[in-house]
Amino acid sequence: MRRYLARKLLIYLLTFFVAVTIDWAIPRLMPGDPISGLISRLQADPTAAQEMHGYFTKSFGLDEPLWRQYLNFWAGLAHGDLGPSIAYVGSSVSGLIRAAIPYTLALLVPAIVLSYIAGNRVGALAARRKVLDNTALPAAYLLTATPYMFLALMLAYFFAFRWQVFPVSGAYDFSLQPEWSVEFVRSFVVHWFLPFLTLFLVSFGGWAIGMRNLIIYELEADYANYLQALGAPNRLVRKYAYRNAVLPQMSGLALALGAVVGGALVTEIVFGYPGVGTLIITAIQNRDYFLLQGIFLFIILGVLIANFVVDIAYVIVDPRTRTGLQGS
Amino acid sequence: MAAAEPSAESAVAGTLLDPLAVEPSKVRRGEALTVAFRNRKLIFGLSLLSLLLLLAVVGPLLTDLDPFEFYDALGQPPSSEHWLGTTSPGQDVYTQFVHGLRASFIVGAVAGCVAAALGMVVGFAAGYFGGVVDDLLSMLTNVVLVIPTIAVLIIVAAYLSVGSLLSEAVLIGVTSWPWAARAIRAQTFSLASRDFVSLARLSGQGGWRIIVKEIAPNMSSYLFLTFILLFGGSILICATLDFLGLGPSQVMSLGLMLNVAVSNSALQLGMWWWFITPGVAITAVVFALYITNVGLDEVFNPKLRRS
Secondary structure, three states: OHHHHHHHHHHHHHHHHHHHHHHHHHHHHOOOOHHHHHHHHHOOOHHHHHHHHHHHHHHOOOOOOHHHHHHHHHHHHHOOOOOEOOOOOOOEHHHHHHHHHHHHHHHHHHHHHHHHHHHHHHHHHHOOOHHHHHHHHHHHHHHHHOOHHHHHHHHHHHHHHHOOOOOOOOOOOOOOOOOOOHHHHHHHHHHHHHHHHHHHHHHHHHHHHHHHHHHHHHHHOHHHHHHHHOOOOHHHHHHHHHHHHHHHHHHHHHHHHHHHHHHHHHHHHHHOOOOHHHHHHHHHHOOOHHHHHHHHHHHHHHHHHHHHHHHHHHHHHOHHHHOOOOOO | OOOOHHHHHHHHHHHOOOHHHOOHHHOOHHHHHHHHHHOHHHHHHHHHHHHHHHHHHHHHHHOOOOOOOOOOOOOOOOOOOOOOOEOOOOOEHHHHHHHHHHHHHHHHHHHHHHHHHHHHHHHHHHHHHOHHHHHHHHHHHHHHHHOOHHHHHHHHHHHHOOOOHHHHHHHHHHHOOHHHHHHHHHHHHHHOOOHHHHHHHHOOOOHHHHHHHHHHHHOHHHHHHHHHHHHHHHHHHHHHHHHOOOOOOOOOOHHHHHHHHHHOOOOOOOOHHHHHHHHHHHHHHHHHHHHHHHHHHHHHOHHHOOO
């Protein structure tokens, strides 16, 4: 178990190192000077521009040798200092991200967990059951083929615009302040539901398909045939098949994380939900590269932590990883 | 394949765990075709796909309008003059849609090829040569696999300001190969220990020659299915990138249509034709690809067929 987790941890540390290096290198490898590009967007007069160029070059430490810049980048990272934002004048990148993260997590975590559970259950039920398979499978494929932003637009159009059951945008009513009151919580949940549903539905399709296919394979396996030949009830055979099929699904969870995060970003944009996605689109529109770089690091960090959590769960579920044998 | 990773990975890994099941040499050609023509999923998927492809090729020829041109009709619903209506600044939705559909197919094909090629090189090398090669390549694969594709694409595309469809496609291709490499590695690994491969090795053939002559043909159907999933996944990633406004701005794409529709409040104005058209188009292409994939899977792999 310790070897298994140590190996995984090594890969994550390496990944983080590579990601930070990419994040540091990309602006410096690109042709042109990012600072000049930024300032020309602000349309300041020449003297002010000169001044600002000096200020930004200094504040990002771009006048120092490259190796020192690289070390400074790590040092800044360790202190949670990612520099000032260009788009939101007066705010720091890390402060902006810290304010946006809770909203994104509020969408992502329930959507990932619930879609995983529900998708696996429905997929397992559908496998080798004609009627359910013929209805659930096409629906699941349709869901997984739908771009997140399109499903978000459709839900917003029907539920918020046409039937006005849910609000169109924001995370809570504009007249309210974030606080622990019944009114605010109600408003928050109502605004949260449609973006959550978007993420839930698309991921649900993927899990259902994966589980259905895996169960079919498990039911073909020798142990399943043997159990059946012994006259074991169908329920029992399916239960064993399910337990075996859960393992590859769990390793699939790590892969799916990146996609769901991408989905959350575009879903937030459609609903004007004040999470990381909305921050990204503002950063892109204002060419706020430093904000983008900071968000990039936070997404990587989040995905790595989530991966590690999945690995620990895997150790609990799969006894082979505990006895020193290689898990699948 | 960021946008479609979960389904794609589980679909491939899930349905084709056993390489024995996919050996086209074992199936007589005529028999395979009979099975193929009886498979309703395959027929449905291929028909829908051909229809969309036809629309992408012929569609732009049916109209003299330009996707970027502004016309007098502002925000009009579908009419005989503007078949799918116009956008609020007065662009023709049908023209944008068919050009965007064409762009989607191009990006999907190019990115799918790039990703499949990279995935095959890495997967074959790691699976066949093993040892240090495998350790290094697997490490590389795992590292790239954990980094969310979309995050890398956002940061790279923001700085590069992608100018052409082709560079966008290549960019998507070089970031979405890892799951394919991992799947191909596993398949190669199990094929490499078969007798016919050992025989080829004994006869003194080089490693890559054995891979190309002996191993690849025996998993050709698997490779083809992988390519289809990479194709579909690339279209979804491309749509996301274009939706974020990071695609080429001079090329009309379905994602860009959605981007403009959202930023011009098509939703709040109730202009459904503006965002339903590109959304349905992306969904239909990817859905057709996935269904074709399932159908082919059942044709290649008798275990999956319903008894």
